[in-house]
Amino acid sequence: MARMDLISFKGLRLDGRRANELRQIRCKMGVFSQPDGSAYLEQGNTKVLAAVYGPHEIRGSRSKALHDKALVNCQYSMATFSTGERKRRPRGDRKSQEMSMHLRQAFQAAIRVEVYPRSQIDIFVEVLQADGGNYCACVNAATLALVDAGIPMTEYVVACTASLANGDVPLVDVSNLEENSGGPNLTVAALPLSGQVALMEMSQRFHLDHLPKVVECALQGCRDIHQILDQAVRRHTEMSGSALGWGNRAQVDL
Amino acid sequence: MWTTKTFLKKRKGSVLKIVREHYLRDDIWCGSDICTICAHQNEELVLEKNPQPKNKKFPFPHYIVLDTCVVLNQINVLEEDALCNVIVVQTVLEEVKHRSSSVYKRLLDIVGNPNRKFYVFVNEHHKDTYVEREPGEKVNDRNDRAIRVSVAWYESHLMSSQADRRKRDRVKVILLTDDVDSKQKAENEGLHVATISDYVRNVEDCPGLEDRLSQHNTTYELQAGGREPLFPAHFTPSQIHQGIKSGKLLQGSFLASRENFLEGQVNVEGQDKMILVQGRVGLNRAVDGDIVAVKLLPEEEWSVPSHMVLQDEGDDSDVLEEENAILKSKDERVAKLPTGHIVGIIRRKWRQYCGILQKNPIEGSVRHIFVPAERKVPKVRIETQQADILSSQRIIVTIDSWPRNSRYPLGHFVRALGTIGDKDTENEVLLLEHDVPHSKFSEAVLSCLPKLPWVITEKDVQSRVDLRHVDICSVDPPGCTDIDDALHCKELENGNYDVGVHIADVSHFIRPGTAIDKEAALRATTVYLVDKRIDMVPELLSSNLCSLRGNEERFAFSCIWELTSEAEIVSTRFCKSIIRSRQAMTYEEAQIKIDDLTQNDTLSKSLRGLNSLAKILKKRRIENGALVLASPEIRFQVDSETQDPIEVEAKKLRETNSMVEEFMLLANIYVAIKILEDFPECAMLRRHPKLPVSNFEPFIKAGRNLVCYQPLSVYTATIHCKINQGICMVLVT
Numbered sequence: 001m002a003r004m005d006l007i008s009f010k011g012l013r014l015d016g017r018r019a020n021e022l023r024q025i026r027c028k029m030g031v032f033s034q035p036d037g038s039a040y041l042e043q044g045n046t047k048v049l050a051a052v053y054g055p056h057e058i059r060g061s062r063s064k065a066l067h068d069k070a071l072v073n074c075q076y077s078m079a080t081f082s083t084g085e086r087k088r089r090p091r092g093d094r095k096s097q098e099m100s101m102h103l104r105q106a107f108q109a110a111i112r113v114e115v116y117p118r119s120q121i122d123i124f125v126e127v128l129q130a131d132g133g134n135y136c137a138c139v140n141a142a143t144l145a146l147v148d149a150g151i152p153m154t155e156y157v158v159a160c161t162a163s164l165a166n167g168d169v170p171l172v173d174v175s176n177l178e179e180n181s182g183g184p185n186l187t188v189a190a191l192p193l194s195g196q197v198a199l200m201e202m203s204q205r206f207h208l209d210h211l212p213k214v215v216e217c218a219l220q221g222c223r224d225i226h227q228i229l230d231q232a233v234r235r236h237t238e239m240s241g242s243a244l245g246w247g248n249r250a251q252v253d254l
Numbered sequence: 255m256w257t258t259k260t261f262l263k264k265r266k267g268s269v270l271k272i273v274r275e276h277y278l279r280d281d282i283w284c285g286s287d288i289c290t291i292c293a294h295q296n297e298e299l300v301l302e303k304n305p306q307p308k309n310k311k312f313p314f315p316h317y318i319v320l321d322t323c324v325v326l327n328q329i330n331v332l333e334e335d336a337l338c339n340v341i342v343v344q345t346v347l348e349e350v351k352h353r354s355s356s357v358y359k360r361l362l363d364i365v366g367n368p369n370r371k372f373y374v375f376v377n378e379h380h381k382d383t384y385v386e387r388e389p390g391e392k393v394n395d396r397n398d399r400a401i402r403v404s405v406a407w408y409e410s411h412l413m414s415s416q417a418d419r420r421k422r423d424r425v426k427v428i429l430l431t432d433d434v435d436s437k438q439k440a441e442n443e444g445l446h447v448a449t450i451s452d453y454v455r456n457v458e459d460c461p462g463l464e465d466r467l468s469q470h471n472t473t474y475e476l477q478a479g480g481r482e483p484l485f486p487a488h489f490t491p492s493q494i495h496q497g498i499k500s501g502k503l504l505q506g507s508f509l510a511s512r513e514n515f516l517e518g519q520v521n522v523e524g525q526d527k528m529i530l531v532q533g534r535v536g537l538n539r540a541v542d543g544d545i546v547a548v549k550l551l552p553e554e555e556w557s558v559p560s561h562m563v564l565q566d567e568g569d570d571s572d573v574l575e576e577e578n579a580i581l582k583s584k585d586e587r588v589a590k591l592p593t594g595h596i597v598g599i600i601r602r603k604w605r606q607y608c609g610i611l612q613k614n615p616i617e618g619s620v621r622h623i624f625v626p627a628e629r630k631v632p633k634v635r636i637e638t639q640q641a642d643i644l645s646s647q648r649i650i651v652t653i654d655s656w657p658r659n660s661r662y663p664l665g666h667f668v669r670a671l672g673t674i675g676d677k678d679t680e681n682e683v684l685l686l687e688h689d690v691p692h693s694k695f696s697e698a699v700l701s702c703l704p705k706l707p708w709v710i711t712e713k714d715v716q717s718r719v720d721l722r723h724v725d726i727c728s729v730d731p732p733g734c735t736d737i738d739d740a741l742h743c744k745e746l747e748n749g750n751y752d753v754g755v756h757i758a759d760v761s762h763f764i765r766p767g768t769a770i771d772k773e774a775a776l777r778a779t780t781v782y783l784v785d786k787r788i789d790m791v792p793e794l795l796s797s798n799l800c801s802l803r804g805n806e807e808r809f810a811f812s813c814i815w816e817l818t819s820e821a822e823i824v825s826t827r828f829c830k831s832i833i834r835s836r837q838a839m840t841y842e843e844a845q846i847k848i849d850d851l852t853q854n855d856t857l858s859k860s861l862r863g864l865n866s867l868a869k870i871l872k873k874r875r876i877e878n879g880a881l882v883l884a885s886p887e888i889r890f891q892v893d894s895e896t897q898d899p900i901e902v903e904a905k906k907l908r909e910t911n912s913m914v915e916e917f918m919l920l921a922n923i924y925v926a927i928k929i930l931e932d933f934p935e936c937a938m939l940r941r942h943p944k945l946p947v948s949n950f951e952p953f954i955k956a957g958r959n960l961v962c963y964q965p966l967s968v969y970t971a972t973i974h975c976k977i978n979q980g981i982c983m984v985l986v987t
Contacts (some may be wrong), residue, residue, distance in 0.1 A: 009374075016277035016379035023275065024256050044275050045258070084270050131273075167767075175275065 006165035006178055014177060019165070022173045022221060023133075025228050027141070029148045029236045035124075037149025041141035044175055045131035050141035052149040054121035070116040074103040076138060078127040099135060102199055106139055106159065106189040109198035112152040121151060132176035133161050135201075139189050140225060147233050156229060157198060159189035160221035162214045164206065170217035179203075188218040192226040195219070255279070255381060278381040284408065285341070285373035286317070288425060290415045300373040305339040305425060311448065311456040314426055317341055319405050321431035322349045322397065324450045327468045329357050330652070330668050331450070332364060336460040338371045341408065341427070344378050345400045377404040398436040405429045405445050428453075465638045465667045468654045483658035485538050489598035494547045497597075503547045504529070505600060510542035510630040513563040520548045520594065530559055530591045538596040539656045541663070542630040543603040548594040556590040566633060604653045606668055607631055608683040611638075613645045624651045624665065627687055634665040644670060648679050650686070681783065691777050692788045698769035703794050710807060710832060719831040721812065725856045726756060726833050728802050729914050732840040735797040736780065736789075740810070740835045741917055743863040750824060751817045751863055755921040756810040756833050758800040764791065784890050784899070804838040813921045821870040826924050844910040865909055868916040875919070881942070 007013055017023070023044030032038040037052040058065045065071065076099040077091035090096075107123065123145070125138040139159035146153060163174045163183045171178065179185055184206040189199040197219075206214075259276045262269055283292035287303040305315045318340045325332065325346060332340075342365065351358040365372045377383040377400060385400040387393070408427045416424045428446040430453055431437055440447040454463050489497065497503030506522035506529070518537060519528035529548055531537055540546050609626035612633070622641055624634040627648075634651055638644060648671040656663035671686075672679030685692045728740040737758070744752045764771050774790050781788040789796050802808050812831040816824040836857055839847070847858045848865055876882075891901040922940075929937040 010376055012279075012376060012379060015275045016279060024277075045273060084272065085268075131275075177274065 006163075006171065006181060006183065007169050013165075013171065015175065019169050019171050020217070020220070022160075022224055023175065025140075025225065027144060027229070027232045029144050029232065030240065035145075035149070037145045037147070037151070039141050039144035039148055041137055041144065043133055043137045043140070043173070045129060046127070046133055046137045047129040048134070048137040048141045049126045049128060050138065050145040051124045051126075052122065052142070052145040052151065053124075054149070054151070055116040055119040058118070058120045065118045065120075068117045069113040070111075070118075071120040072104055072107055072111060072113065072123070073120055074100045074107065074123045074125070074142075076100045076103060076125050076127075078130060078134075082127050082130045099138070102135065102189075102201070103138060103142065106157050106198045107142065107146075109196070110153045110155055110157045110191060111146065112154060115152055130176070132174055132179050135187055136160055136173075136189075140229060144229060144232065148236075155191040155193055156226055157189055158192050158222040158226045158229065159187065159199075160218050160225055161185055161187045162218035162221060164210055164214060168210065170210075170214045172217050172221040184214075186214050186218055188215065188222060190219055190222045192219075192223045257384075257386070276384075277379060278384050279379050280381055282376050282380045284411055285375065286412060286425075288412055288415050291411070300368075300371055301339050301341070302371060304423075308336075308458045309453065309456050310458060311452065312428060312446070314422060314424070316426045316428050316446070317408070318453075319343065319401065319408070319427060319429045320346060321401060321429065321433060321436065322346045322353075323432050324430050325350050325361060326354055326357055327432070327654075328450050328466075329360055330466040330468065330666070331454055331463060333360065334460070334463055334466065335370070336457055336463050340370075340372045341404075342372055342374050343401055343404045344374065344376045345397050345404075347374060348378075349397060375404060375408075377401075377407075380407075383407050398431075398433065398439075401431075402429065402436070402440055402443060402445065405440070406443065409445070462640070465640065468666050484534070484661060485658050486535060486597075487658060488538070489547065491598075491600075494598045494600060497547060497549075503549055503597065504594075505545065505547055508540040508542065508544050508546045508596065510540075511559075512629050514560050515564055515566045515629075515632070517560055518542070520546060520596070522548075527592060530557060530593045531596055532557060532560070532593065536593075536595045539658075539663070540596050540599060541602070541604065541632065541653070541656075542628075543605075544599055545601040545603065546596045547598040547600055549597050550592060550594045556593045558590055565629075606650050606652045606686070607634070608648060608650055608671065608686050610647075610674060611636075611641065611644050611649060613641055623662065624649070624667075626651075627683055633662050635660065635662045636665050636667050638667050646673055648672060648674055648683050681786070685781075685788075690781055690788065692781070695773065695792050696769070699773045700792060702764070702768045702770035703792060704763060704799065706794075708799055710809075714809070715832065717830070718809065719812070719829045721754075721756070721810075721831045722807060722834045724754070724833070725860060726754070726802075726835045727844075727857050727860070728804075728835050728838045729841060729844045729910055730838065732842070734840075735801060737802045737835075737838055738800070739914070739918065740802045740833065741860075741864055741914070743860040743867070745859075745863065746816070749819060751819065751867065752814065753817050753864065753867065753917070754812050754814040755917050756802065756812045756831065757921075758802055759809040759811045759830060760791070760795065760800045761811075762809050762830075763795055763799060785892055802833065802835045802838070804835055807832055807834045813924060815920075815924070817867060819867075821867045821874070823924075826928075828925075828928065841908050841910045844913075845908045848909070861910075861913075864917065865913050868913040869909075871916045871920060872912060875916075 007019060011018055013019070025041070025043050027039060027041040029039045030037075031040045031049070032051060035051040035053050039050050041048050041050070055070050058071065075091065076096050078087055078096065080087045080090055103123065103125065111121065113121075123142050125142055127134050127138065136159035139157055143153075143157050147156075160172065161174050161179075163171050163178060163185045165171050165178075165183065174185060184202060184204040186203075187199070187201040188197060190197045200215075255278045257276050257278065259274045260271065262271055283289075283294050283298055284301075285294070285298055286301040287299045288301075301317055305317065307313050307315050309316075316339075318337065320332075320340060320342060322345075325342075331337070342361070347358075347361070350361060364370050365374060383400070383404045385396065385403050387396040391399075405427050412425055412427070426446055428448060429440055430448055430450050431440070432449050432451075437447050437449065451467055454467055457463055489503075494503060498505055504520070504522045504525075506520040506525075508531075509519050509521060509528075511517040511519070516534065516537065517530070517532050518540070519530055521528050529550065531540075531548065607624075607626040607628060609624055609628075612623040612625050614622050620637045620639060620641075622636055622638060624636050626632075626634070634653055636651055644667070650668040650671065651665050652668055653663045653665040671682050674680075724742050724744070726740045726742040728737050730737055739758070740756045742752075742754045742756075746752050764774065770791065777788075777790045780790045780796065791800070799808070802810065810831050810833045811828070812833070813826065813828050815826050818824060844861055847853055848861050850858075887905045888902055889905055890899040891903065892898065893900045926937070926939050930939065
């Protein structure tokens with residue numbers, strides 16, 4: 001069979017999106033009552049749950065406590081039913097550990113840890129269905145959960161992937177099929193308003209000539225996702241706020 | 255606007271459920287100039303506003319929508335200019351891509367040509383024309399339904415923009431399909447539909463179009479119906495698959511024998527010996543090049559290749575002669591080869607064949623036999639109305655099918671090349687049969703050429719080494735316009751020589767990935783015919799800007815050595831340079847300059863220096879075990895008026911030929927050393943390994959039939975043939 005063209009000559013990808021269009025994002029905050037903050041995010045077919053506990057006392061050894069900052073602890077796990085073939089080890093395998101470290105790196109950049117010295121903030125992320133861009137969906141969901149938990153952050157942390165089709169057209173937000181087709185993938189976790197990058201990961205080498213446009217594509221994707229997440233947060237605040245009767249009754253308009 | 259597609263994929267015993275996203279859009283336009291609703295860009299307005307109806311059966315203006323089978327089977331009809339304003343729906347495009355990549359490529363070429371007015375409509379992602387597979391519906395039925403839905407959508411979509419037109423000027427949409435079921439359903443839904451043969455037969459002003467119709471499922475089967483099958487049935491694909499998995503059947507490619515039309519060999523991957531197949535039952539309708547499944551016969555039935563040269567003298571009748579009589583004369587001395595029967599065809603590798611028409615002796619008949627130029631290919635039965643005109647022409651025919659009850663495969667006429675025996679036609683046949691691309695360069699390629707007048711800019715001078723002061727010259731065959739190499743040799747103060755080889759810098763003009771680069775990669779070489787030259791790159795580059803002409807400044811890539819007078823290399827350097835070749839000489843002129851001792855200008859001195867160094871280099875190479883592989887070439891002298899050849903002469907090999915060769919080899923060697931050093935992982939190098947003994951077997955076999963034959967072990971061999979005495983002597987060193 002012929003090699004799949006990631007972008008047809010009409011400018012459409014395999015699933016019908018154009019090169020610069022994101023997948024459909026749906027999210028909901030405050031889905032669990034027990035954790036301090038929680039969120040559920042779907043990016044295309046990738047579905048992720050995030051839960052945030054904290055800030056609280058350091059569990060386990062007191063020696064790990066930092067005297068002037070909070071400790072950020074992340075755990076990434078994939079459900080056994082999340083991929084096409086059943087996964088045997090949901091957590092503790094190498095890839096999950098690596099992802100947890102990357103999540104930690106991304107959030108350390110944005111959470112105002114100096115506000116809570118000697119304490120710990122836990123972020124748990126569970127992937128329910130994996131269809132490409134797992135890390136990004138996790139970062140986005142965790143951001144929403146942190147906002148829901150009320151933990152102060154300098155900015156939203158938003159992540160997005162980008163890749164190259166046919167050698168020179170940058171695609172944003174790649175699905176599993178496009179990831180596996182062999183092109184190079186770039187994952188960027190950024191603070192969109194200030195334009196700073198918290199984490200950048202490339203899956204393969206690619207030519208220096210293409211790098212700037214792929215990075216720019218991913219950053220633009222981050223800005224677009226930021227808008228969506230921001231709207232979601234405002235909507236959630238309005239709804240929960242109006243339900244509790246915050247602010248002037250006359251001003252609240254649903 | 256967002257749905258999911260789920261399907262099951264069976265792989266290696268396990269079943270995987272795959273879920274994919276599928277987005278439906280509202281920004282896919284219909285591509286028609288009539289439409290007032292869609293917001294088209296200018297280049298998207300492909301379909302005409304007033305398509306001219308040229309069909310007797312459908313006298314109103316219309317667009318055409320094609321079914322998959324029509325595209326796959328009738329691609330030749332589509333390539334003719336008669337059909338325009340055609341909508342290719344994405345469902346059809348994807349299926350064609352999946353089933354046949356060669357037809358897909360040809361379809362893409364037609365779509366890419368703006369004069370043909372073919373529009374690709376992305377119906378799978380359009381929110382109104384997306385069709386989901388109903389439970390219990392087969393994939394093919396779903397695709398047919400998707401095509402019908404698109405046709406209906408086009409009708410209603412265009413109708414709303416045409417309210418102001420008169421009824422008989424309104425553009426309608428016609429579906430062309432050969433599938434009986436689909437046709438019936440379309441008629442029930444009120445769509446205009448026709449079979450491709452119906453439509454083509456009624457097209458006005460295009461008489462040859464009907465001949466190009468492929469005979470896939472029609473008349474022949476009916477006419478030859480009552481006859482007995484001549485060949486055993488092929489196994490079904492699943493039986494073949496099972497047979498190969500269990501090891502009972504072997505897969506390989508079939509190579510027909512050039513001498514004997516009833517014999518061939520199957521080359522199985524991984525096995526050294528070929529499997530012999532003989533006889534009509536053994537060959538079972540395989541054509542040279544096909545990938546076949548072969549069943550090995552038990553050892554008692556193994557046979558030897560026939561030593562007779564047989565040609566197919568048969569006529570049109572479907573009766574097989576007695577084969578045993580034909581296959582007699584087996585050489586008992588030769589060991590028996592594994593023999594088998596071909597039981598199924600895994601993949602046909604049919605292509606277009608050149609040849610001539612063998613007219614049917616019966617007057618007024620439309621069925622004729624086509625005899626291909628390639629002897630390995632069987633004769634083909636075709637139908638054509640134009641037999642009288644075509645019988646004196648070279649034609650191209652392609653094979654459609656080979657039913658069990660027909661002695662020859664069935665095919666159809668594609669196009670005529672010209673009169674038999676006409677020099678241009680025969681040239682064309684040779685080029686086509688040997689797969690040499692010789693069409694004109696496309697617009698895309700020509701647009702990659704630099705604009706004239708070409709000047710050397712300041713930037714160029716700064717980024718390249720200026721060697722315009724060096725006395726460089728080039729030596730080439732007479733009449734050569736694409737001069738690609740030049741040399742120079744200068745004596746230095748310390749007694750050593752400064753020698754340089756300068757190669758035309760084509761990479762300055764041709765950048766990777768451009769259209770001209772791809773076309774050159776496809777052509778791979780310039781083909782030199784007696785009177786014509788088929789260029790690899792357009793003439794502007796090959797004969798002008800990339801040709802190191804005398805007294806013109808050109809860009810080059812130089813390899814410069816410092817050599818002692820004993821041709822020992824002291825140092826090497828490579829650089830991009832600008833040169834001005836002083837003179838472009840022929841081999842003869844250069845030889846005269848060397849030999850004539852009264853000439854003492856710098857060029858003559860450099861040539862003499864190069865010559866003496868070359869001799870030393872050559873001697874050293876031969877001592878190290880180099881092979882001299884070149885065979886003598888001949889040149890035709892063509893009469894300038896009648897263009898007929900009047901004389902043949904062998905090319906004389908002078909010292910200057912050898913001189914140029916030595917320095918080119920030296921340059922190759924040092925470039926190889928350099929790129930291996932710098933790019934060890936991806937340097938492309940060339941080597942000549944030791945020859946395997948089996949390469950000499952056909953030669954030894956032929957020699958056996960002559961008087962003296964001795965088994966020899968061969969290492970390096972210099973072969974002298976005394977042809978006029980009919981003796982071959984093999985000298986071994």
